[in-house]
Amino acid sequence: SKGFVGLQDLDNLAKNSFPLCMRHLFFNLRHEHHLKFGGRQQLGLFLKGIGLKLEDALNFWRSEFTVKMTTEKFDKEYGYSIRHNFGKEGKRVDYTPYSCMKIITSTPGVGDHHGCPYRHFSQENLRSVLEDQQLSSRTVDAVMEKVRNRHYQLACATTFEAIHGCPSDGINHPNQYFEQSRRALQ
Ligand code: SF4
Numbered sequence: 001s002k003g004f005v006g007l008q009d010l011d012n013l014a015k016n017s018f019p020l021c022m023r024h025l026f027f028n029l030r031h032e033h034h035l036k037f038g039g040r041q042q043l044g045l046f047l048k049g050i051g052l053k054l055e056d057a058l059n060f061w062r063s064e065f066t067v068k069m070t071t072e073k074f075d076k077e078y079g080y081s082i083r084h085n086f087g088k089e090g091k092r093v094d095y096t097p098y099s100c101m102k103i104i105t106s107t108p109g110v111g112d113h114h115g116c117p118y119r120h121f122s123q124e125n126l127r128s129v130l131e132d133q134q135l136s137s138r139t140v141d142a143v144m145e146k147v148r149n150r151h152y153q154l155a156c157a158t159t160f161e162a163i164h165g166c167p168s169d170g171i172n173h174p175n176q177y178f179e180q181s182r183r184a185l186q
Contacts, residue, residue, distance in 0.1 A: 022042075097173070133163060168180055
């Protein structure tokens with residue numbers, strides 16, 4: 001059964017157990033105090049999927065966004081869609097987190113940070129992100145080779161295996177990456 005994730009755990013979890021797509025969004029939000037719609041959806045539903053509860057989700061997004069805007073503006077313009085993703089507004093659908101396929105086939109525009117880094121980053125940018133994760137140059141080369149062959153999820157699995165030092169069951173969902181990581185790091 002899935003435990004709840006508290007706000008105080010998020011930065012460590014992001015550093016150790018988020019796949020690149022979610023790390024990128026998370027730390028961008030931390031630095032810029034803003035994310036555009038596609039990023040809010042991709043990260044917000046993922047966070048719901050790892051067990052962040054609605055109240056904590058609202059506090060998390062509010063604490064970042066209100067660095068640059070009033071609480072009133074945040075609650076009016078952004079609070080609704082967060083509650084909506086938790087099935088508390090509109091049609092009251094409990095929305096599910098995005099799969100890798102959905103993320104890989106998305107089309108981020110200028111200023112967007114959503115998408116899959118293996119698919120959407122330039123080669124130089126991806127390489128430097130991988131090197132920041134302390135991956136050996138041999139591993140980085142193996143990942144880049146898979147990316148060139150358009151095997152983005154295999155590239156992600158190779159990264160997972162190098163970071164965790166154990167095999168993965170394959171990666172087809174960011175939340176599954178997260179669950180596998182938590183198990184591996186236990
Ligand atoms: Fe995220 Fe999936 Fe891309 Fe990995 S392969 S970075 S989990 S979208």
